[in-house]
Structure formats: structure tokens, C-alpha cells
Amino acid sequence: MWCGGEVAVTVGVLLLLLVVHQLWWTNRQARDGAERQVQALEQEWESGAAGGGPTVAPAPRPEDGERDREQPAADHEQKPAADKPAAPRWDQAYAVLSIPRLGVRVPVAEGVGKAGVLDKGYVGHYPRTAQPGRAGNFAVAGHRNTHGEPFRYVNRLRDGDRVEVRTRNATYTYTVDRRLAQTLPSDGGVIDPVPRSAVRPGAGYDERGYYLTLTTCTPEFSSKYRLVVWGKLTSVAVR
Template identity: 55%
Template sequence: MPVVVQGRRRPRRARGARALWTGAELAVTAGAVLLLLVAHQLWWTNRQARDAARDEVTQLERQWRQAGTPSPGPAPARGDRTPAGDRTSSGDGGTRPAPAPGPAARRAAGAAPGPGLGYAVLRIPRLGVTAPVAEGTGKSAVLDKGYVGHYRHTAQPGEAGNAALAGHRNTHGEPFRHLDLLRPGDTVLVDTAAARYTYVVRRILPRTTPGDGTVLAAVPHSTVHPAYRFTAPAAYLTLTTCTPAYTSTYRLVVWGVLRSTQSR
């Protein structure tokens, strides 16, 4: 008669300890991965973006020096447009539009090129901020590179109307990390190939909704918070970023008014 040998069952307590140990290992691994992701987001993206932004500022300033004395006056309104009156003879008695300048020529002249290419430099002395300004507010093309983005269809720096800019408050260079520390009377400078425009901070809207689009209007005001408004045309500068820190729930808005223009 064959003999059946039964295996010894592992005690229930041992199985529970093994499961607990496995769970602990998975938790430690998950924690390590999460820590690496946080370090990448909060440290590495900042380092990359700040280096890229610093290089762009250096390149812009070098181009401006090499271009010599630029034409006076503010940058063109929407960089890729040719003014209706800017015509050249077609040779047949009519007129044709002047050929649009290439990106290098537009950058040298201070006009806004395509998204992702810097054409101005924003300086906020109180915060120690120096950042390139590029056309558009797309994340991958502009903001995630550590640049400050110019809202399309708003005025260009130095023009009458509202020159509106956006920047990250956290990660990717976070040029507007401490925008909440600005106070009325602080100065904000915008350098282009044509001039330096000095704005003075007038009003600060600590929090509004992302859909409060009238803060970018030519005469800016808040539809959500009607007490925050300007009533007269002027040359305004609007700075926007997310708030509170590490969220994108609301928007912080800073408004300035042009005080002086210093031609190069």
C-alpha cells in the first residue's frame, strides 16, 4: 500500500508576515518613484528651464548689440503683420505689400516672432527676475521653457492698450514664483531691441477665476471682482500666474502702467 506523505502547512502567521513584508517593499518602491518624480518636477525642470531662459536672454542682448542702433519707437503690434500703409512699388504702376522680414530680422527689430522665440526681456527688480518674453502662452512652446509668454491679440510692450504676459509660478523655471510679493509702486521693466519700457505697478488682484478674461482687456478690469478696474485708456502691463502656489485653481493678476520709455 503506497504511503501518502502530506506536506506541512505554512503557519497562517508566517503567511501574513510575508504578505506584510511584500506590501512594505512595494510601498517603499512606490515612495522612491514618487520622490524621483517630485525631484524631477520641482528641481530638474527648474534647472533646465532657467538655464535655457538665461541663454536666451544672453543671445537676445548679444543680437541687440550687434544690430547697432535700432529704429526708435515701440515694437510692432502683432509681429507677423505688415502695416497696411507699408507698401513698395510693384513696377507696374500698382503697389504690392512689402515682403515680410524673416525671424532673425524681426528679432533684431524687436518685433514678435513665432511662438517659442524670445524677442524681449522682462525684468522685475524687486523679485530679482530676468526672463525672456516670447509670443504665445503655450506650455510646451513657451512657458515650460522658462519663458514669459505674451498673450496674442494684446498690445506689445510700450504700446497703448494692454500688454499682457503669463508665466509659471511653480516648476519649469517658475519666473512668477513670487509675483504675490509685488506691491503698488514697484517697477517692472521690459527691454526690446527698440527701447526699455518702465512700468509702475498700480493694482494687484490676489485671486480670480481663469475665465476672467477682461483682466486682459485694452482697459483692464475684472468681471468677477468689479472693484478691480481701470477706466481710462493708457499703456498697461498685465502679469498673470496661477494661484495658490502648486495649483492652477485661480489666477493672480498684477497691473502696471507705463511710466517712461528709454530708446536705445
């Protein structure tokens, strides 16, 4: 009985340490690393920035996407000179995503792998979806729990909330206008160029445009389903 009690206590302590590691240490480590990466990106951009303040372009119209799939603009003849970067290297952080309502500010990296991106507290860009500000769907994923949990409270986003994506030469502002509280992990329609759920056909959009998709796991501390938040590009500030 004495030996059994010691084993039970040891197992209990190990489990407690595992919980502390997952819920506290991974968050602290990932958040610190992500913030350092944000600062490094911003310092790099500022050191190479040209003089003068940003210029703001009006929100793009859907018909502009039909005529020019590469550059959003309200006036097709006077498009803002937003950056057109080469495809980012795998796992490379190349943008900063901010959600003012939630106080979130995290790096965006190419790919959605856990070890190289998500577990570092980054937001991961789905390969083969649009890049920031481009026609189509800029789709990203982030942890809801542990490892920095940048999307912990995305369920609190409401219509009109802003999501900003800053790259080296421009800041793209998307405005939230739709949400999908729960869908299957296999529902690839939510990150299509015209995002529309294949599981819940009434959720999503019907026409081409400039979209943002945020995805994360739900319910909390589970990966059984996916939570989706959508928005549309409403302004571009070119540096």
C-alpha cells in the same frame, strides 16, 4: 507581505523622484535655458546696436493714446522713435522682462503654450493683446511653481515697483499700481485693452492707457485661481 513591502517602497521612491524632478530639475533646466536665451537676445541686440546712449521719453498721457494708438509719447509732435517690430513668430523669444525687486530676468515669447513657452521658463505674451509700449494692455503669463517659476513671488510686488521690458530698440518701464489677489481662470477681462476684472468689477481700470498685466496661478502649487498684477507705462528709453 514581503512583496507588498517591496512594491510600497518602489512606489515611494518613484514618487520621491517625481517630486524632485518637478520641484528641482525642471526649475534648474528651465532657468538655465531662459538665462541662455536672455544672453543670446542681448548679444544679438548689442551686435546690431548703433552708437550712442539711450534717450528717455517722459511717460505718456492717456489723451495721447486717444490720438495715437501706436506710439506712446508725452509730446505728440515729438514722439520717441521706439521700435515697431513685426508680429513675433509663435513661441519666439523677442523681449526680456525684468523685475528688479524680485531679481527676475526672463525672456518673453509669443504665446502662452506650456511646451513651447511657459515650461521653458519663459514669460508668455497673450496673443491679441498689445505689444510692449503700445497703447492698450501688454499682458503676459508665467509659472508660479516649477519650470523656472519666474512669477513665484509676484504677490510681493507693491505700488511703485518697476517692471522693465526690453526689446531690440527700446526699454519700456511700467510701474505697478494695482493687484488682484484672486480671480477665476476664465476672467478674460483682466487682459482686455482696458483691463478690468469681470469677476470682481471693482478691480482694474476705467480708461484707455498703456498697461502691463502679469498673470500667474494661485494658490501656490495649484491652478485653481489666477493672481493678477497691473502696472502703467511710465517711461521709454529708446536706443
